Amino acid sequence: MALYSRVSGFVGLITLQNPPVNALSAAVRQGIVDMVERALGDPNVKSVVICGQNGNFCGGADIKEFGTNMSGPPLVPMIDAIEAANKPVVAAIEGSALGGGLELALGCHYRIAHSKARLGLPEVTLGLLPAAGGTQRLPRLVGVPAALNLITTGRHVTATQALQLGIVDQVTDHNAVDVAVKFSLSVAGQSLDARRISTYPCPLPSDSDALFEGVMQKVRQRAHGAIAPVACVQAVRAAATLPYSKGMEREQELMATLFTSGQARAQQYCFFAQRAVGRWRMPSGARWDTSKPRPVHKAAVIGLGTMGRGITVALAQTGLSVVAVETQEKQLMEAKQAVSGMLERGAKRHGVAPTLDRISYSQNIHAVAEVDLVIEAVFEDMALKTEVFQQLSAVCKPGTLLCTNTSALDVDKLASKMPNPELVVGMHFFAPAHVMKLLEVVYGPRSSPQAVATAMQLGKKMGKVSVAVGNCRGFVGNRMLMPYLQQAFFLLEEGATPELVDRALEEFGFPMGVFRMSDLSGLDVGWRVRKRDELVEPDMASGQSARIRQGSRYSPLGDLLCEQGRFGQKTGRGWYQYDKPGSRVARSDPWLHSFLVEYRARHGLVPRSIDQQEVLERCLYALINEGFRILEDGIAAGPEDIDVIYVFGYGWPKHRGGPMFYAGMVGLAKVLERLEHYQQAHPDVPYLQPCSLLRRLVASGSPPIHRWREAIKKRQSQL
Numbered sequence: 001m002a003l004y005s006r007v008s009g010f011v012g013l014i015t016l017q018n019p020p021v022n023a024l025s026a027a028v029r030q031g032i033v034d035m036v037e038r039a040l041g042d043p044n045v046k047s048v049v050i051c052g053q054n055g056n057f058c059g060g061a062d063i064k065e066f067g068t069n070m071s072g073p074p075l076v077p078m079i080d081a082i083e084a085a086n087k088p089v090v091a092a093i094e095g096s097a098l099g100g101g102l103e104l105a106l107g108c109h110y111r112i113a114h115s116k117a118r119l120g121l122p123e124v125t126l127g128l129l130p131a132a133g134g135t136q137r138l139p140r141l142v143g144v145p146a147a148l149n150l151i152t153t154g155r156h157v158t159a160t161q162a163l164q165l166g167i168v169d170q171v172t173d174h175n176a177v178d179v180a181v182k183f184s185l186s187v188a189g190q191s192l193d194a195r196r197i198s199t200y201p202c203p204l205p206s207d208s209d210a211l212f213e214g215v216m217q218k219v220r221q222r223a224h225g226a227i228a229p230v231a232c233v234q235a236v237r238a239a240a241t242l243p244y245s246k247g248m249e250r251e252q253e254l255m256a257t258l259f260t261s262g263q264a265r266a267q268q269y270c271f272f273a274q275r276a277v278g279r280w281r282m283p284s285g286a287r288w289d290t291s292k293p294r295p296v297h298k299a300a301v302i303g304l305g306t307m308g309r310g311i312t313v314a315l316a317q318t319g320l321s322v323v324a325v326e327t328q329e330k331q332l333m334e335a336k337q338a339v340s341g342m343l344e345r346g347a348k349r350h351g352v353a354p355t356l357d358r359i360s361y362s363q364n365i366h367a368v369a370e371v372d373l374v375i376e377a378v379f380e381d382m383a384l385k386t387e388v389f390q391q392l393s394a395v396c397k398p399g400t401l402l403c404t405n406t407s408a409l410d411v412d413k414l415a416s417k418m419p420n421p422e423l424v425v426g427m428h429f430f431a432p433a434h435v436m437k438l439l440e441v442v443y444g445p446r447s448s449p450q451a452v453a454t455a456m457q458l459g460k461k462m463g464k465v466s467v468a469v470g471n472c473r474g475f476v477g478n479r480m481l482m483p484y485l486q487q488a489f490f491l492l493e494e495g496a497t498p499e500l501v502d503r504a505l506e507e508f509g510f511p512m513g514v515f516r517m518s519d520l521s522g523l524d525v526g527w528r529v530r531k532r533d534e535l536v537e538p539d540m541a542s543g544q545s546a547r548i549r550q551g552s553r554y555s556p557l558g559d560l561l562c563e564q565g566r567f568g569q570k571t572g573r574g575w576y577q578y579d580k581p582g583s584r585v586a587r588s589d590p591w592l593h594s595f596l597v598e599y600r601a602r603h604g605l606v607p608r609s610i611d612q613q614e615v616l617e618r619c620l621y622a623l624i625n626e627g628f629r630i631l632e633d634g635i636a637a638g639p640e641d642i643d644v645i646y647v648f649g650y651g652w653p654k655h656r657g658g659p660m661f662y663a664g665m666v667g668l669a670k671v672l673e674r675l676e677h678y679q680q681a682h683p684d685v686p687y688l689q690p691c692s693l694l695r696r697l698v699a700s701g702s703p704p705i706h707r708w709r710e711a712i713k714k715r716q717s718q719l
């Protein structure tokens with residue numbers, strides 16, 4: 001709703017009231033309509049100020065209302081009525097003015113922002129466009145290039161940036177409502193003709209066709225199949241080429257298409273899923289709202305390889321004091337230089353001073369004695385990690401949290417060797433750790449709720465999307481990757497090429513297909529793991545038996561490439577060829593194609609034609625099936641956790657919601673039917689055996705994703 005009061009004698013103050021972000025729900029919209037009418041009809045009121053309760057202007061349309069039968073007054077006529085008012089209406093922006101919130105402010109005649117406010121039109125991130133006039137008013141106010149940038153990226157700007165762009169008229173360090181009230185009185189009675197943005201001509205650059213085409217090309221490239229960014233460009237183009245009323249019609253048309261698209265639903269699901277994972281709970285019953293995190297002021301990183309360096313940067317950028325430890329002097333010096341470089345580049349990008357002095361470097365593990373939390377990032381070797389952890393237990397002050405950045409080793413096993421296993425958790429960062437948003441916080445049966453809460457909170461402070469998961473081989477993300485990779489290898493054996501598989505996955509929306517991704521991360525990484533698992537055999541035997549390992553079908557293709565020294569981009573050769581080691585442009589490699597032909601012949605494999613549909617079904621449904629197993633095992637608390645992990649850590653396209661959401665969109669019965677089909681064709685592949693949770697969900701009528709937890713709980717309570 002909206003509150004009304006008269007302040008300073010002559011100012012009608014309308015306060016949006018809908019905690020926590022004053023979203024424009026039906027009641028708020030009705031309140032605004034009523035209160036604006038009241039203010040305009042009151043002869044004692046000379047001007048109007050609109051603000052939000054609790055220092056927060058407005059977080060935009062109420063996303064929870066999307067997909068419901070929306071009632072209440074629509075936004076567009078409400079904002080038009082404000083703009084048409086014959087008394088000055090001033091928006092007092094504190095906190096955030098986002099989406100419909102900023103569009104409301106753009107309908108006002110003046111905007112005054114607090115210096116800490118943030119503004120933006122993030123609708124594109126929800127699969128939508130700013131359809132309350134935002135695509136038509138913003139370009140008229142700030143010009144086409146700036147509007148295109150803000151609307152197609154959805155990025156937020158600070159109040160100062162908004163002032164520079166011309167979005168706001170004034171920025172203040174004082175109470176923005178008080179300043180707006182005073183200001184509104186100072187302009188009362190003045191003509192408002194020049195203050196109605198919808199009447200402005202849209203400033204057009206001379207080469208506007210080239211501008212729009214260039215932007216459209218870039219936007220399509222970045223969108224990976226998402227339709228909202230493309231619609232945003234089309235809507236802004238309408239602002240540039242059509243009169244305001246026609247532009248508004250185009251905005252509404254484009255919005256209607258987006259609104260009913262599955263993509264918008266998927267992106268809005270992601271919005272809420274990202275917030276839901278913060279409300280973590282452990283099988284023990286410990287939960288986010290009953291477990292108090294310990295304060296962390298000083299942290300240490302042990303091992304300054306690629307991951308350790310990224311983690312050090314991320315911690316320092318969060319404002320923590322960091323002790324960075326590397327035992328070898330040469331590596332320590334190299335790491336110091338690399339970390340300083342990363343911090344300097346990051347600071348330059350953000351226009352702030354680098355935080356180099358927050359980090360102290362040492363070769364001596366005793367330097368960590370006073371830290372609150374340690375993140376170990378040494379080589380993936382259980383014996384080495386155990387030794388480091390034992391040293392840490394002896395050196396650190398009591399209560400210091402011991403975190404491992406392992407991606408593959410057993411966190412419980414490591415904890416079990418410690419005198420205080422309750423202080424041990426996994427903090428699985430993704431490379432590059434200062435850039436990637438995802439953090440898996442891995443708890444074991446003995447991890448204390450406080451340890452989990454502390455790691456989750458630290459992740460949040462570091463700007464990560466942190467997801468609490470149980471301990472198992474590969475945790476959630478990498479565990480689901482195994483069947484995905486395995487199917488990709490099998491498809492090559494059966495007749496596909498890396499190009500065909502990658503094209504299918506990239507057209508689905510992944511920024512990189514599985515083989516290009518493997519080349520980027522290095523083929524030797526998986527090879528080392530397979531060697532440790534005793535799956536790699538040097539024997540070049542042929543025939544089917546040579547492709548059975550530990551009782552299941554196995555493809556040695558990756559191993560054979562590694563034996564040739566083809567480790568991917570770093571060696572200039574992998575599934576593709578590169579101009580030189582380290583180069584990023586993948587080119588088709590005739591050698592690889594001949595190698596596949598020869599390999600299939602040697603193993604008696606008759607190649608067949610494989611289409612993109614089969615690639616998607618086999619790779620993605622195998623991955624999804626493992627997701628159901630993870631839910632059944634209680635490793636992830638709900639499908640949202642898995643989806644957030646895949647969207648933020650593995651490039652799963654956001655407009656497809658995440659693997660579990662996608663399964664629901666495709667239809668669980670269809671996923672099950674296709675898995676059964678492929679399992680019959682490949683009975684020696686256990687990953688294709690449909691998970692019993694999937695079967696039970698289908699048997700119970702394929703409930704919507706928000707009801708899966710009930711089925712999972714029922715199953716777990718029967719165990």
Ligand SMILES: CC/C=C\CC(=O)SCCNC(=O)CCNC(=O)[C@H](O)C(C)(C)COP(=O)(O)OP(=O)(O)OC[C@H]1O[C@@H](n2cnc3c(N)ncnc32)[C@H](O)[C@@H]1OP(=O)(O)O
Nearest residue numbers: 021023059060061062063064096098099100122131132275
């Ligand atoms: C005709 C169509 C016209 C316009 C379309 C739109 O306006 S679409 C909406 C555009 N607005 C946004 O995308 C903003 C979304 N919100 C945010 O970015 C952040 O919530 C915000 C406002 C920056 C605050 O961040 P903070 O970290 O402080 O809080 P948090 O994100 O955890 O949110 C707190 C709870 O508020 C819920 N929420 C936030 N925004 C909305 C919203 N617009 N509608 C409904 N609910 C919203 C959020 O889900 C949190 O609740 P929870 O129960 O924890 O999920």
